[in-house]
Amino acid sequence: GLSRGERELARFEQGAAKNWDIFYQRNTDKFFKDRFYLVKDFEPLRAALATGGTTDVLEVGCGVGNTIRPLTERFPFCRGYGVDFAASAIDLLNSKSRDEGRLDRCVGFVCDISQDPDGGPVVPAAIPQVHFATLIFVLSAIAPERMETAVQNILERVEPGGYVLFRDYAELDQAQLRFSEDQRLGLNYYVRQDGTRSFFF
Numbered sequence: 546g547l548s549r550g551e552r553e554l555a556r557f558e559q560g561a562a563k564n565w566d567i568f569y570q571r572n573t574d575k576f577f578k579d580r581f582y583l584v585k586d587f588e589p590l591r592a593a594l595a596t597g598g599t600t601d602v603l604e605v606g607c608g609v610g611n612t613i614r615p616l617t618e619r620f621p622f623c624r625g626y627g628v629d630f631a632a633s634a635i636d637l638l639n640s641k642s643r644d645e646g647r648l649d650r651c652v653g654f655v656c657d658i659s660q661d662p663d664g665g666p667v668v669p670a671a672i673p674q675v676h677f678a679t680l681i682f683v684l685s686a687i688a689p690e691r692m693e694t695a696v697q698n699i700l701e702r703v704e705p706g707g708y709v710l711f712r713d714y715a716e717l718d719q720a721q722l723r724f725s726e727d728q729r730l731g732l733n734y735y736v737r738q739d740g741t742r743s744f745f746f
Contacts, residue, residue, distance in 0.1 A: 567739070574609040574637055580681060581615050583600075587710050590677055594620050601675040603628070603668075606701055607682030610638040610651065616627045617651040626672045627653035651663055658698050659691040667698040674704040685713045689734060714745045721745045 571654040584591050593600045600620070604612040604627040613625025629635055638653040645651075654669045678699050687695050696709075703709060714720055716733055720743070724735040 563740075568645070574641070578611065579615040580612045581619075582620075582648070583612060583616075583679070583681070583710070586712075587708075590710060591710050592678055593660050594623065597622060599624065600659060601626070601673060603672060603675040603678040603699070603702055605678055605680050605695075606686065607638065607653055608634045610641070610653060613640065613651055614638070616681040617647055618645075622736070625652075626675065628656035628658055628668060628672070628740050629653065630655060630657040659695040660698075661694060662698060662701075666701055668702045673704060674707075675702055676704060676707050677710060678703050678707070679710045681710070682714065684711070685746070686742060688743075689744055702704045714743060716745045718745060 571575060579709075584594060590602075594616075602613055602616060602621045602623060602625050604610065604625060607627025607629045610625070610627050613627050615625045618623045627635070627638055635653040635655050638651075639648060642648040642653075643650040649737060650701050652671075653675065654671065656667065656669055660667055680699070684692055686694065699709060721733070721735070724743075727736070729737045730736055730742065734742065735745075736742050
C-alpha cells in the first residue's frame, strides 16, 4: 500500500482541479492582478507586438485571463487563447470577453495541461499554433512529476521559432518562507490551506 505521505500527495493531485475551481468561485477575478508588465519584461513579446502584425498568445493556467485580457485589450491585433482546468475561471474569462465584444480573440478552454496525451493532443484543437505560450506562476502549481508532461504538451502548440515565456517562484522566495513545516509535501513543495500547491524552483 501507499505510505501516508504518498496517500496525501495522491489526494492533493486528485483534488487539484476542484481546489482551483473553488478558489475562483470564491475570489472570481479579484485575486490576481492583470499582468501589464509582461510586454516590458519579455523583449520577444514586445518586439512582436510592436510590428502590428497578428500575434497569437497561449496563456497556460490562465485562470481568468490576467495575461491575455490586458494584451488583447491593448493590442487589437493580438489573439489570446487560455487554458485552465478550473471551469469556473474559464467561465469568468469567457463571460468578460463576451461582454466586451472580444470573445473572437480572447477565449478560454477547460484543459488539464499536465495530463498524459495518450496518443492525441491535450491542448484543444480550436487553439492554433501560437507565437508565444506563457507560463506565469503556473508550473509551480503542477505536481513535480507531471511538469515535464505539461511542458511537452505546451510545446506541441508553439510554432517553430516561437517562445515559451516563463516566470515562477524560486527557492527561498518570501512566499516559501511563509509556509510552515506541516504544509511541506516534499523538497521545496508545499500545500496551501485551500489545498492548492506550490513548488519552488
